Amino acid sequence: ITRIEGHLKIEATVDGGEVKDAKCVGTLFRGFEIFMKDRDPRDAVHITQRICGVCPTSHGTTAALNLDAAFGVADKIPNNGRILRNLIQGANYIASHIVHFYHLAALDYVDVTEVADYDGTDPELLKVKDFISRALAAGDMSMLAPFYPRYEGDYRLPKKVAQAAVAHYVEALNMRRLAHELSAIYSGRLPHSVAVVAGGVTSHPSIDSIS
Helix, strand or coil, X not given: CCCCCCCEEEEEEEECCEEEEEEEEECCCCCHHHHCCCCCHXXXXXXXXXXXXXXXXXXHHHHHHHHHHHCCCCCCCXXXXXXXXXXXXXXXXXXXXXXXXHHHHHHHCCCHHHHCCCCCCCHHHHHHHHHHHHHHHHCCHHHHCCCCCCCCCCCCCCHHHHHHHHXXXXXXXXXXXXXXXXXXXXXXXCCCCCCEECCEECCCCCHHHHC
């Protein structure tokens, strides 16, 4: 499966156009369950986030929720702690979905070369057009990374729609940055935030941070 964050194998048995059997296999052993043994349980919030640089917050939040239950404080989380956890997680949720939809999966459906002869005035599309023209002039397609090399995708979108999708791709880079900033304001940094802990968070809202 292309454009996913991680290592996954899907095997399907198809007979006469009908799927008879299917299985999903994680193909990369990383050993988190092993090297977390005998550690201070509070370390789990920070260690598990290293599973992924795109969605670390989900793993850290899950560890914190488990620790809340283990320490018997799940019903004692302060309101601000609960709200800030949700804001931190929600911001990473937005960023993660932007990455998957636009910056990973979309490249198998959007033909970026449709911008090569763009004749409009959109500044972002003009930047992409110039980016493409420099690579073509140099005869070096590697200059087109991350758009090249690529899998042969299902590029069925009409030219105008493809061009609009490329503009959205560029805009999504900025929106992802904003989502990261939102999370970092309350979680200390991203990826691998430090504020979510058993019992709540280590940060607090202020007029400046809200602004």
